[in-house]
Amino acid sequence: MDLLLLGETVMASATGQSFHGYWMPAGGNYGVAGFEVFHISIATGFTVHLETKSSDQADSSAASIGSATVTSTTASNYKFDVTNALDLVRYRLTSQRGATIHLQYAQPLWSPN
Numbered sequence: 001m002d003l004l005l006l007g008e009t010v011m012a013s014a015t016g017q018s019f020h021g022y023w024m025p026a027g028g029n030y031g032v033a034g035f036e037v038f039h040i041s042i043a044t045g046f047t048v049h050l051e052t053k054s055s056d057q058a059d060s061s062a063a064s065i066g067s068a069t070v071t072s073t074t075a076s077n078y079k080f081d082v083t084n085a086l087d088l089v090r091y092r093l094t095s096q097r098g099a100t101i102h103l104q105y106a107q108p109l110w111s112p113n
Contacts, residue, residue: 006104008103011099012045012100014098016095020051020093021091026087026089026110028111029111030082032109035103036076037076037078040072040101042097042099043072045099046095046101047094047096049092050064050085052084053086
């Protein structure tokens with residue numbers, strides 16, 4: 001049996017670098033976003049945001065609707081509330097310093113409108 005690696009590995013060389021996920025349809029205005037960290041080289045090395053925009057807006061107009069900072073080098077799950085979602089959402093990973101992380105994003109869970 002082969003081992004299967006899930007998620008993605010990101011290596012940031014400096015503070016303030018952003019790494020974007022793909023756009024997904026929002027299933028409501030309010031919900032809970034989450035991600036799982038398998039490895040991180042430095043605590044507080046990254047913050048994960050959920051961004052939103054309308055489908056007729058440019059990608060650069062996306063706004064953060066919730067976030068969580070990875071606070072430990074121990075593998076863990078993180079979740080955070082999101083509010084005021086428009087019709088599209090995506091994850092954005094921002095480096096707080098040069099670090100490496102291996103993580104997997106979860107599909108947000110939406111509250112019915």
